[in-house]
Amino acid sequence: MHTNIYLKEEESEWIVFLHGMGGSSNIWFKQLRAFRQKYNVLLLDLPGHGESLKGLRHEINPTLEGIGVDIWEILDTHNIKNAHFIGISLGTILLRVMASQQPLRVRSMILGGAVEDLNLFAMLLARIGNKVKALVPYMWLYQLVAKILMPRKHHKESRTAFVLEARKLGRNEFMKWFSLYTSIVPSVKQAKQKLSSKRIPCLYLMGSEDYMFLESVKKNLDYQANEQLIVFQKCGHVINIEKSKEFNMESIKFIEHEKNIQ
Numbered sequence: 130m131h132t133n134i135y136l137k138e139e140e141s142e143w144i145v146f147l148h149g150m151g152g153s154s155n156i157w158f159k160q161l162r163a164f165r166q167k168y169n170v171l172l173l174d175l176p177g178h179g180e181s182l183k184g185l186r187h188e189i190n191p192t193l194e195g196i197g198v199d200i201w202e203i204l205d206t207h208n209i210k211n212a213h214f215i216g217i218s219l220g221t222i223l224l225r226v227m228a229s230q231q232p233l234r235v236r237s238m239i240l241g242g243a244v245e246d247l248n249l250f251a252m253l254l255a256r257i258g259n260k261v262k263a264l265v266p267y268m269w270l271y272q273l274v275a276k277i278l279m280p281r282k283h284h285k286e287s288r289t290a291f292v293l294e295a296r297k298l299g300r301n302e303f304m305k306w307f308s309l310y311t312s313i314v315p316s317v318k319q320a321k322q323k324l325s326s327k328r329i330p331c332l333y334l335m336g337s338e339d340y341m342f343l344e345s346v347k348k349n350l351d352y353q354a355n356e357q358l359i360v361f362q363k364c365g366h367v368i369n370i371e372k373s374k375e376f377n378m379e380s381i382k383f384i385e386h387e388k389n390i391q
Contacts, residue, residue: 130203131180135161135170142236142388143209144168147200149218149242150306151298152291153179156217159373160380167381171212173203175223177302191305193316197227204234213384215239217369222313228329229320237330237387239380242366245317246345268296278341279365287367321349328355332383334376336364357383 133154144164146157154172164170174181176196200223204212211234216224221240228235272292279288298306333350335343337360350358359379361372369376 130176130199131174132203132207133172134207135165135172137165137167137169141167141169142384143171143212144384145171145173145204145209145212145214147173147214147216147220147223148175148178149216149220149291150175151178151303152217153297155179156290156367156370160215160369160377163377163381168213168384171204171207171209173200177298177306179297191309193223193226193309193313194230197223197230200227201231201234210234211236213237213239213387215241215380216243217241217367218244222317225317225320225324228327229323232324232327232329235329237332237384239332239334239383241334241368241376242339242342243333243335243346244313244342245349246342268292278339279367281338281365283363284338284365284367284371287365287370290370291367330383330387331356332379333358334368334379335360336366336368336371337362338365339368341366 131154146154146160148154148156153174157172161170161172176199213236214224214227216222216239218241221243224235224238224240228238275288275292279285333346333356335346335358337343343360346358350356361368361375364371
């Protein structure tokens with residue numbers, strides 16, 4: 130996987146950013162300046178995304194767990210013993226899985242546009258997508274999903290950013306990643322069950338117009354497990370782009386608070 134590292138100081142805290150399906154590390158462009166002033170930052174492109182030339186190496190049966198192992202290997206390569214993690218969309222699912230694999234290395238989690246469950250509409254969309262994905266250009270399907278997730282005029286910037294990045298993905302790689310959606314719900318539930326006693330500090334940052342996923346986050350929020358939720362008004366799914374200043378402020382405030390009490 131392609132990585133970019135921004136080193137502030139050896140003793141500074143590490144922040145690792147995980148993007149969503151079809152995106153790349155470029156979607157963190159509104160976070161990079163604010164975070165690299167205070168922390169060491171690792172950006173990575175998931176397999177087949179952005180500048181990562183190689184796709185999913187678990188070709189026969191790619192799994193979220195296998196991708197998590199790959200990312201931990203990257204952190205080992207850079208001698209990153211622990212970090213604060215920030216994910217968006219599919220990146221939040223990967224973050225949950227990774228935390229269940231090595232919880233002692235996750236100092237805190239920030240989940241933006243978190244995917245906790247699939248509502249009936251999302252499940253129907255996934256099933257239709259699976260049936261037609263071999264018949265239509267993959268970008269048609271991706272643009273349709275982006276339009277459904279981010280339908281309003283003020284969602285246009287984030288919708289455009291994800292569609293532009295998705296063009297680099299290619300049809301074959303898109304098919305592999307799309308197939309992982311059937312494992313989202315069981316992977317999240319299994320990961321949360323493993324983490325129930327770990328109480329890793331967790332902050333959800335959601336948009337009030339994230340019609341697909343906000344309600345499931347509210348329903349599954351566990352305050353006793355050290356989870357918090359902040360909802361930004363007039364904002365859709367890709368919250369780090371639409372509400373970048375608020376996203377940065379709340380994320381840094383949360384990290385600093387957790388850093389001081391650990």
